[in-house]
Amino acid sequence: MTTTTLTATAGTGAAERHRMVEDFAYRMRHHALNMGEVQGQGYVGQALGAADMFAAVYADQLVYRPEDPDWDGRDRFLLSTGHYAIGHYAALAQAGIVPIEELETYGSDDSRLPMSGMATYTPGMEISGGSLGHGLPIAIGTALGLRHQGSTSRVINFMSDGELDEGSTWEAAMGAHHHGLGNLTVLVDINALQADGKTDTVLRTEPVADKWAANGWHVQRVDGNDVGQLLAAFDAVAKEAEPDARPSVILCDTRVGRGVPLLEEREKAHFMRIDEHEWKICREQLTAGHEGATK
Amino acid sequence: MTTTPVKARLKTSAMIASFADPGQKTAPAPFGHALVRAAEENPAIVGLTADLGKYTDMHIFAKAFPERFFQMGMAEQLLLGAAAGMAQTGLVPFASTYSVFAARRAYDFLCLDAAEPNLNVNVVGGLPGLTTGYGPSHQATEDMAIFRGMPNLTIVDPCDSLDIEQAVPQLAASGGPTYLRLLRGNVPTVLDEYDYTFELGKAKVLRGGADVVFVSSGLMTMRALAAAKELAKHHVDVAVVHAPTIKPFDSETVLRELNTDRLAVTLENHSVVGGLFETVASAVVHSGINKRVVPIALPDEFLHAGALPTLHERYGLSVARIVEKVLGEL
Ligand SMILES: Cc1ncc(C[n+]2csc(CCOP(=O)(O)OP(=O)(O)O)c2C)c(N)n1
Ligand SMILES: [Mg+2]
Numbered sequence: 001m002t003t004t005t006l007t008a009t010a011g012t013g014a015a016e017r018h019r020m021v022e023d024f025a026y027r028m029r030h031h032a033l034n035m036g037e038v039q040g041q042g043y044v045g046q047a048l049g050a051a052d053m054f055a056a057v058y059a060d061q062l063v064y065r066p067e068d069p070d071w072d073g074r075d076r077f078l079l080s081t082g083h084y085a086i087g088h089y090a091a092l093a094q095a096g097i098v099p100i101e102e103l104e105t106y107g108s109d110d111s112r113l114p115m116s117g118m119a120t121y122t123p124g125m126e127i128s129g130g131s132l133g134h135g136l137p138i139a140i141g142t143a144l145g146l147r148h149q150g151s152t153s154r155v156i157n158f159m160s161d162g163e164l165d166e167g168s169t170w171e172a173a174m175g176a177h178h179h180g181l182g183n184l185t186v187l188v189d190i191n192a193l194q195a196d197g198k199t200d201t202v203l204r205t206e207p208v209a210d211k212w213a214a215n216g217w218h219v220q221r222v223d224g225n226d227v228g229q230l231l232a233a234f235d236a237v238a239k240e241a242e243p244d245a246r247p248s249v250i251l252c253d254t255r256v257g258r259g260v261p262l263l264e265e266r267e268k269a270h271f272m273r274i275d276e277h278e279w280k281i282c283r284e285q286l287t288a289g290h291e292g293a294t295k
Numbered sequence: 296m297t298t299t300p301v302k303a304r305l306k307t308s309a310m311i312a313s314f315a316d317p318g319q320k321t322a323p324a325p326f327g328h329a330l331v332r333a334a335e336e337n338p339a340i341v342g343l344t345a346d347l348g349k350y351t352d353m354h355i356f357a358k359a360f361p362e363r364f365f366q367m368g369m370a371e372q373l374l375l376g377a378a379a380g381m382a383q384t385g386l387v388p389f390a391s392t393y394s395v396f397a398a399r400r401a402y403d404f405l406c407l408d409a410a411e412p413n414l415n416v417n418v419v420g421g422l423p424g425l426t427t428g429y430g431p432s433h434q435a436t437e438d439m440a441i442f443r444g445m446p447n448l449t450i451v452d453p454c455d456s457l458d459i460e461q462a463v464p465q466l467a468a469s470g471g472p473t474y475l476r477l478l479r480g481n482v483p484t485v486l487d488e489y490d491y492t493f494e495l496g497k498a499k500v501l502r503g504g505a506d507v508v509f510v511s512s513g514l515m516t517m518r519a520l521a522a523a524k525e526l527a528k529h530h531v532d533v534a535v536v537h538a539p540t541i542k543p544f545d546s547e548t549v550l551r552e553l554n555t556d557r558l559a560v561t562l563e564n565h566s567v568v569g570g571l572f573e574t575v576a577s578a579v580v581h582s583g584i585n586k587r588v589v590p591i592a593l594p595d596e597f598l599h600a601g602a603l604p605t606l607h608e609r610y611g612l613s614v615a616r617i618v619e620k621v622l623g624e625l
Contacts, residue, residue, distance in 0.1 A: 039307050082432060107308050114600035115308045116430050121600070130432025131395065132369060162346065165369040194369060195346045196354075202346050203368025 017060065019294075021227045024094055025055035026290045029259045030283065031090035035106040035113075037279045042107070042115065045256040045263055045272040047087035049225070050158075050189045053252050054091040056230040057156055057187070066096035069124040073153060076142050078126050080135020080159040081189070085117035088125070088158075097124040133166030135159050136186065140175045143184040143247075157186045162194035164205045170215070177216030182245035185237055186217075189224060190253045195270045212249045224252025260285050308428035312603040313480065314514060321481040322456035326419065327355025329463035330389055334360055340467060341381060343367055343390040345374040351391035351421045352479045371401040378416045379408030387415050387467050394420030394435030394476065398442060409472045410447045416472045423452070423476035424513065424564030425593055425610065430600035436593050439541055440569025442474050449473040449495070450541040452513035452563075452571075456482040458539055461493035469495060476513055485517045491537070498545040500552065504534035507621060508552050511562035512538050512571050515591070515612065519562050522617040529622060541571060546578040553579060553586050558624055560589045564612060567592035589624055591617055 012020065028051045036044035057077060064074045079088045089106060092098040098113070105111035112121050116130035127138050139157035146153050163169055176184055190208065192199045199205060212219045218241035222229035233250045241248040256272075257263030260282045263272065274282070315321050334340040334356065342356040346369035357364035367374045371392050378388040397405070397420045409416035420438060427433045442450055449469060453459045459478060466473045489501045501516070502523065511519040516537045523533035536552050538545060553559050553575070563571035572590035579586050593610050607613045611620065 039309065041309065109308075109601040109605045110599075114430055116432055116600070118430055118600070128430075128432060130430060131400070162369050165346065167370060167372055195350065196344070196348045196366060202366055203370065 017231065018227055021052070021055045021059045021231065022293075024059035025051040025227070026259075026286070027094050028055060028087070028090035029286055031093055031100070031103055032086055033260075033279060033282050033286065035086050035089065035103050036274065038104055039107045039115075040276070041271060041273065043083050043086050043271075044274065045269070046084055046189075046191065047090060048260060048263065049191050049254040049256045049258045050084060050087050051090070051258065052225050052227055052230060053158070053187050053189060053254070054087050056227065056234065057158075058091045058095045060231060061234055062156065063153070064095070064097075064124075069097050073151070075154045075156065076126050076146070078129070078135045078139050078142070078155065078157045079117045080127070080129045080157055080163060081132065082116035082118075082128065082130030084158070084160065084189075085113070085115065088117055089113050089122070092122070092124045095124075098122065132160070132163045133168040135163070136169050136172035136176075139184060139186070140172050140179070140181065143176070143181045144179060147181070147183055153183070155184045157184070159186065159188055161188060161190045161192065161199050161205065164188070164208065165203045173212065173215040173217065176247040180245040181247045182242040184247040186247070186249040188249060188251050190251055191256050193256060193268050193270060198268065208251055212251070216246065218244070218246045218248040219251065220249070221251040221253070224254035225258050259289055261289070307602055308430065308600040312426070312428055314426060314603060314607070315481060315483045320484045322484050323481055324352040324355050324479065325456035325459040325482050326463065326475075326477055326479065327352035329460045330356045331359045333464045333467050334363065336464070337387065337467060339385060339387045341365065341386050341388050343374055343378055343388055345369055345371045345392040345396065347392050347421065350393075350479065351419060351477060353391045353419070356389075371396040372404050375401040375404040375416070375418065376408050379404070379412075379414055382409065382414035382416050387417070389417045389419055389467075391419040391421065391477070393433060394423045394438040395433055397474070398435060398438040402441060405448075405472065406445050410445050413447050413471045415467075415470055417466050418472070418474045419477050420474060421477045421479055425598060425606055425612065426478070426514070426564070426603070428601045428603045428606055431597045434598050436566045436598060437569065438476070439565050439571070443542055443569060443574070447471050448542065451495070451539055452476045452541055453478065453493070453539050454513060454516035454537060455485040457484055457486045457491075458493050462495070462539070465493070465495040478514065483517060485520065486537075493539065496540045496543055496545060498536055498538035498540070498548040500548070501535045501537050504532040505557070506531050506625070507533040507558045507560060508555065509533060509535045509560050509562055510538055510549055510552070510571070510575055511535065512541060513564045515562040515564050518612065518614055518617060521614045522621070525614060525618045526621060529618075531621065531625065533621075538571065541574060544574050544578060546582070549575060550578055550582050550584065553588070554584050558589065558621070559586060560591060560621060560624070562591045562617065565592060566595055568595050589620070591620060
């Protein structure tokens, strides 16, 4: 193997870089709607909300070889939030790791794309994350293990705001700082939602930024649906955090259902109910929004 | 950009799946309603959950007694540690989460904070055994194996809505720590057709039969009763003994039924390791009776993700697979 797929946008101008990530996210959102329609339910709202985060990672940041997802030199992207697999599959398909045609098997018997992400099922899936609060501890070990063996690969852990409730997250947060893991970046999807309702009614986690900062992390908080802000945050990680051997967290405020006004305006729910006739409307709204934005 | 809609599929590994047969009689949220009734009698009862109130029927209690309901967030160690603390102060907590998180993540907190001091902490575990197609993260195939080793803990594996309704007040009254394998949502009602009441610590003979004796717990008693009806068509006469209390186990009743020359079969919605089968096997060996017992249980494996009916068929829990197994053994 001679080719290394470095970040797809390396060497491109700022506007082009931005456009590539937005386009990636737009295509991901269509994939997510298609997968959601197969099941008639599920975590479509989360996938739409987090699409820009996934897109920034896969279209701009991550080093990987689509034809060899287990390549040793790859960066590691850990999906801690197993039920966000629908979003991750959309990214894996758009990245060329999973065939786009395979997405329609999402959540079906004997599919490689189960509802909850599992490493043993899916190429490019590093961990099995359905029991929430596991990603960050594993990421600490991955980052330590890679560094110990002289690798310069990065580790990116994706987690949800609900996972901030788990003690394991904060044990790991202290561990990452203690071990000086500049090769670790964490993305938190703050959609202000969890299973029983709005995050501030379930368990008040704010002030989130202060908590990570108190644990010694390089902290940024951005609009997670603003590609420009996401890319700037990743650039700041490379400039400020990594050389300092500080782990980095990018806190991303996102909007459930982003890109589809019908869903953005619907009452937030962990399982968003979408009626059969609405899928077409969702797709049309998504396409119209994208065309409007890129005119 | 393709925008063509894809065909919807029937088979889903979605988290919430029903195991009720089409047209079967069911009762809505039997645990939630039973807890409300128990709480009307006993002001010490409180409810807690770890961001799974809606998914464990605890939301019914939360609505009826908002001031006696405590949302602990998705923090299962906190849930069970805090439940123990509340019990220390004289309250009777019922704490709900999924079985996997109670058994795997929060075990230490239940064990040392509630079981060792023998406090009245009642753990309510959703999705016991194979009741979701969501994969190993949510399939509590070994929860009874984990919990059976915990001294003082009472373990109840109810069959249906009637079992749950009758168990809840008895769990509250039992004094020590308990674990209930919750069936939630629209739960089948089956045992009302039999001369049956739930008694904590007791196994009950639901029907007699000359050729085979089933010893079952949990939703597998529903399957055992259906399989017995099917086997009658093959001229096989099957007795069914329902043993919903796994610990302390009613060895006396079960051994009396096993100590005959009928084919003995255990049926459980749990791994073949450490659950009902091994509970029965240990009772048999202790007693000195010489009896072969055939297990119908989940294999000692991490199970697949997939649609629940597919998986029950694949792993031998369906009525058809039970019938096939028994006919093969005779
Ligand atoms: C350890 C653990 N506890 C409980 C659950 C059940 N659960 C699944 S998703 C969820 C909500 C978690 O919050 P978040 O990930 O922010 O949810 P979302 O934004 O997708 O609604 C819960 C409690 C779980 N999967 N893992
Ligand atoms: Mg959330």
